[in-house]
Amino acid sequence: MGYRVAVVGATGAVGREILKTLAEREFPIDDIVALASPRSAGREISFGDRVLKVQNLETFDFTGWDVGLFSPGGSVSAKYAPIAAKAGCVVIDNTSHFRMEPGVPLVVPEVNPNALKGMKHNIIANPNCSTIQMVVALKPLHDLFxxxxxxxxxxxxxxxxxxxxxxxxxxxxxGSFVNDPPKIEQFQKQIAFNCIPQIDRFMDDGATKEEWKMTVETKKILDPDIAVIATCVRVPVFIGHSESVVAEFEEPVDLAKARAALREAEGVILRDEREDGGYVTPIECVGEDATYVSRLRVDPTVPNGLAFWCVADNLRKGAALNAVQIAETMIALNLLPKHG
Structure with a gap:
C-alpha cells in the first residue's frame, strides 16, 4: 500500500523536479495529484511514464490525502499549507514561510532527522537551498570537532x-552577441557576464534576507551556538549552487580524520585532488543527488580552522530531493500515517 501525494506548485521548476524525483526514487504512491494556480489548471505534466492533468489548487480538497509537497511561493503556502494540514495532510513546504516557526521542524534528513518527531502542526519546512548543502557538508565535521x-x-x-x-x-x-540592450526584470542588475552581491531584500543590519536565512537556519538545524556570517551572490550559472566555506572549530582539527568523515558521510561525495581539475564545479553536479566537497584544507589564519568548496544541484538536493527524502524519512520513522 502506498500514499496519496499532492504536489503543489507542480508546474514550476521545483514542482517538476519533485515529480521527477518521486518517480525516479519509486516513492510508494497509490494516488498522485498535480496542483497549481487556476491559470495552469488543465495543463498536462509528466510523472514518470504517466501524464497528469494539473488541477486547481484554489478549489482542491485535501481531505484524505497523506502528504503534500509544496513549492508554490511563500504567500501561496502561507494560505494553503494550513488548510491542507488541518485536513490531515502532512505538508512538506519548500518556501521560507514556516521555517522559523516554533513547532515546525526544519529538516535535512542526513543532518537532523529526529527533528521530525517534534512536528506539532502537520507542517515541516524544507530549508533554504544554500543552507542545505552547507549543513550536509558541515555535519560530519561538527560531529568530530x-x-x-x-x-x-x-x-x-x-x-x-x-x-x-x-x-x-x-x-x-x-542578446549580448547581437548588441541588444539587456532587459532587467528578475535581478537587480544584469546577470549575464556579471555577479550580483544581493539575493532577496536588504535588512536593517546590512545583510540580505538570504544571508539571514543561512545564519538562522544553520542554528536551528545544526546547533544554536554556531556563529554564521554569509555573503550571498547571484552568478551567471543556470543550475548548481557553489559555496566557499571557512569553518572554525572548538577542538583541534585533523585533516585526515576530516577527509575520512566526509568520505563516509551520507549525502556527501568528497572529490579533493590537488591537481588541475581535481574538484567539482556547478555544471558537473546538475542532476546529481550529492553535495560535493572539494578543496579541503587547513585554514592557518585561525585556531582549528578548515576551508572547503562545495557544490550541489539547487533544484534537487536544494529543494525537490530534500523534500522527498523528508517524506521517506517520515515513513521510516512511522510518522506518516495513511488515510486509505
Whole structure:
C-alpha cells in the first residue's frame, strides 16, 4: 500500500523536479495529484511514464490525502499549507514561510532527522537551498570537532529565482552577441557576464534576507551556538549552487580524520585532488543527488580552522530531493500515517 501525494506548485521548476524525483526514487504512491494556480489548471505534466492533468489548487480538497509537497511561493503556502494540514495532510513546504516557526521542524534528513518527531502542526519546512548543502557538508565535521564559527560565500545559480531567472540569463547572454540592450526584470542588475552581491531584500543590519536565512537556519538545524556570517551572490550559472566555506572549530582539527568523515558521510561525495581539475564545479553536479566537497584544507589564519568548496544541484538536493527524502524519512520513522 502506498500514499496519496499532492504536489503543489507542480508546474514550476521545483514542482517538476519533485515529480521527477518521486518517480525516479519509486516513492510508494497509490494516488498522485498535480496542483497549481487556476491559470495552469488543465495543463498536462509528466510523472514518470504517466501524464497528469494539473488541477486547481484554489478549489482542491485535501481531505484524505497523506502528504503534500509544496513549492508554490511563500504567500501561496502561507494560505494553503494550513488548510491542507488541518485536513490531515502532512505538508512538506519548500518556501521560507514556516521555517522559523516554533513547532515546525526544519529538516535535512542526513543532518537532523529526529527533528521530525517534534512536528506539532502537520507542517515541516524544507530549508533554504544554500543552507542545505552547507549543513550536509558541515555535519560530519561538527560531529568530530564541534563547530564554533562559519564564514560562507555563496555563488548561486539563476535557477534559485525560478524559470524566469534562468530565462533572463539566457536572453541577456544571447542578446549580448547581437548588441541588444539587456532587459532587467528578475535581478537587480544584469546577470549575464556579471555577479550580483544581493539575493532577496536588504535588512536593517546590512545583510540580505538570504544571508539571514543561512545564519538562522544553520542554528536551528545544526546547533544554536554556531556563529554564521554569509555573503550571498547571484552568478551567471543556470543550475548548481557553489559555496566557499571557512569553518572554525572548538577542538583541534585533523585533516585526515576530516577527509575520512566526509568520505563516509551520507549525502556527501568528497572529490579533493590537488591537481588541475581535481574538484567539482556547478555544471558537473546538475542532476546529481550529492553535495560535493572539494578543496579541503587547513585554514592557518585561525585556531582549528578548515576551508572547503562545495557544490550541489539547487533544484534537487536544494529543494525537490530534500523534500522527498523528508517524506521517506517520515515513513521510516512511522510518522506518516495513511488515510486509505
Amino acid at each position: 564541534t563547530l564554533k564559527r562559519v564564514v560562507v560565500s555563496t555563488y548561486q545559480a539563476t535557477a534559485g529565482a525560478g524559470k524566469d531567472g534562468m530565462d533572463e540569463l539566457f536572453a541577456q547572454t544571447r
